[in-house]
Amino acid sequence: MPKNLFGFVLLMGRHHQIAIAALSILLFLAGTAPLEVQRRIINAATGGASYQAILILVFAYLGLALLEGLTKLALNLYRGWIGEVAIRWLRMGVLAASECSRESPVDALAEGVQLSIVLAEAEPVGGFVGTSVSEPLLQAGILIAVGGYMIYLQPLMALAVAVVFLPQIGFVPLMQMAINRRVETKITVMRHVSEGMVRHVVTSDALDAQSGRVQRLFSTNMSIYRIKFTMNFLMNLMTQVGYVGIFALGGYYVVTGKTEIGTVVAFISGLAKITDPWGELVDWYRDLKVTQVKYALIRDASDAATTLRGEGVSRDEVPALTR
Known part of the structure; x- marks a missing residue:
């Protein structure tokens, strides 16, 4: 097995990752356009535009939503297929190793490790392969595109929203490190079970x-x-602080005539579009760190089994290699 998780991702098909990345780029580009159409619909309705003009914008919004939904459907199906291919590869590899070792005495711990990998550990590691590249690309693309649009509309309000996410850059990695230590302990205990x-x-x-x-x-x-x-509580709290900033600054700008009501509505929708990908990006980071721990344990077990078959290690030495 490759030494690190991303080596395994490339082993499962780099050309598939390129295709998934292309779909991700199309999706975040398609997801930004509805914000502008939404802003124009509200401004047209409050500015006395004709109903025909409003109806054209509504159908444009519907078309963009349909394009975004179909692209997301294709992306999710493609990522799911890649993940299942990786899961099958891991499980078949472990099963093949267990068949090769039938003729030699195998310690119960080695069999327990194989059982744990096939039934529980392979799925999250293999499933991560489908989202390893596309997920951060998609979510970061949405953040950049929507954030840039918000800066274009009203820089000061966009800055107030950005400040909300800064504390999360500090506490999320620290809390994730604590989770990783517990995940490693959990896997070890499950193998002993x-x-x-x-x-x-x-x-x-x-x-x-x-x-x-x-x-x-x-x-x-x-x-x-x-x-x-x-961690989720703190992130949700930061999001609500962001809405408070939009309401306070947006209300002031509307009252003083410095902006339109459609801009404030676009910011509210924009924050929702930023919050979701930010949360997905954090979830991806958490999955990355946890999956790296899991992959390292599977790789070590695989290397130990290979060494055992190649060198004829005695039965008494098996637990030390597979632990």
Whole structure:
């Protein structure tokens, strides 16, 4: 297996990633245009324009929404297919390794690791392949396009919105590092649970050990939830502060005649369009860091199995290699 996660992504098909990236660029370009059409519809309605002109803008908005929706559908299906191809590759690789090792004695921990990879670990790692390149490109493209449009309309209001996201650049990576440590612990414990199931040993000590592992999984998951949802709470709070800034500055500009009501509405819609891709970008970053941890564990297990088959490592040495 490649040494790092992105090497694995390229192994699964770099030409597919280029095609997905092209769809992502088309999608974020198509997603920005409706904001301008929406602003023109509101200004036309409040400025006394003819109903025919408003109706033309409405149909233009509908056409852009349809284009955006169809492009997103194609992108999601393509990314899903790439992810499933990667999942199948990982699972078949582990199954092939287990078939090759049938003739030699294999420790229960090694079998437990193989079971854990096939049933649980392969799916999130392989699924990430489909979004590894397209997701940050798409969401960053939306942020840049919509942000640039907002700066064009009203620079000071755009600056007030941008300030809202700055604290997140600080606390998101720190909280994600804490989650990564817990994810690594979780995977290790799950592998030991699989090992216990493979052994088929039913004693009071074995049951107590399994119960302790299950309890540790519970505690680890709850710890991850606390950090993850606290992060979400802080991000949502920052978003609401952004709306407060738009209402305050936008209301002042409308009252003093420095801007149109359509501009304020465009900013409200724009913040919603920025909030969603920002959240998706943060989710992608979290998935990246977690998947890197998972991929490293799968790669180490694969390398250990390869070494075991190639060098004829004795049974007693297997746990140290696959742990």
